[in-house]
Amino acid sequence: MSQNFPPPPQQQPGFPGFVPAPPPAPVRDNLAGGLVAAFVAAVVCAGVYGGILGATKHEIGYAAVGVGFVVGWASGKVGGRNPALPVLSAVLALGSVYAGQMFGEAIVASKVLHVDATDLLVNHLSVVNELWKTDADPLTFLFFGIAAAAAFTGSKKGAA
Numbered sequence: 746m747s748q749n750f751p752p753p754p755q756q757q758p759g760f761p762g763f764v765p766a767p768p769p770a771p772v773r774d775n776l777a778g779g780l781v782a783a784f785v786a787a788v789v790c791a792g793v794y795g796g797i798l799g800a801t802k803h804e805i806g807y808a809a810v811g812v813g814f815v816v817g818w819a820s821g822k823v824g825g826r827n828p829a830l831p832v833l834s835a836v837l838a839l840g841s842v843y844a845g846q847m848f849g850e851a852i853v854a855s856k857v858l859h860v861d862a863t864d865l866l867v868n869h870l871s872v873v874n875e876l877w878k879t880d881a882d883p884l885t886f887l888f889f890g891i892a893a894a895a896a897f898t899g900s901k902k903g904a905a
Contacts (some may be wrong), residue, residue, distance in 0.1 A: 773904070779824015783834050783900075786819035787812075787841035791848060794841070798849025799862070804880070806888035812845065813838035813892030814899040821903025831900040838896035842889055850876045 790812040797808055817834040824830045847866065851873050855862040865873055 773825025774827050775824045776827045776829060779820040779827060779830045779900075780833060782823035783816050783820035783830070783837045786816045787837040787844075790815050791841040791844040794845030795848025795852065798846060799852025799856075802853055804846070804849075804885060804888075806884060806891075809842045809845075809888040809892040810895045812841050813895035816841055817896035817899025817901075818903035820896075821900040821905075824900075824904070826904045830904070831897040834896040834900040835893040838892050839889055842892045846885075847873055847877055850880065 794808055794812050797805060813835070816838040817831065820830045820834040820837075847870075848862070851862040851865040854873065854876060855865055858865075
């Protein structure tokens with residue numbers, strides 16, 4: 746005779762009616778992979794963020810928060826729960842936001858000066874940095890901090 750329901754679970758001796766819990770999932774801990782993923786995400790996000798800044802000619806702080814979160818999330822997704830990844834993600838997010846802002850400044854300046862943005866970044870980086878310093882305000886640095894915090898949090902969320 747066939748059964749229409751599964752057989753009852755096996756019971757542990759001494760604990761009638763209880764099924765043992767499944768073993769916990771293995772903890773991912775891949776520092777190198779997480780660091781590479783965060784670096785790649787930082788480079789891509791810096792380019793996208795710089796392109797947005799260059800196209801709009803305005804600093805968009807919330808985009809910096811997105812950059813931070815994406816960098817952190819990528820590190821956590823690939824690297825797992827390594828305790829160093831949130832901190833390293835925050836540092837990489839700061840660098841990514843800064844590089845994106847420099848790229849955006851170079852794009853805006855290249856339109857005014859009628860030169861190539863890459864030429865400005867490669868041969869006249871100090872001039873672009875001075876332009877960035879004159880445009881920076883306290884809100885710029887506030888979004889730097891928020892981007893770092895978003896990377897820290899994103900790394901933990903990506904690892905979950």
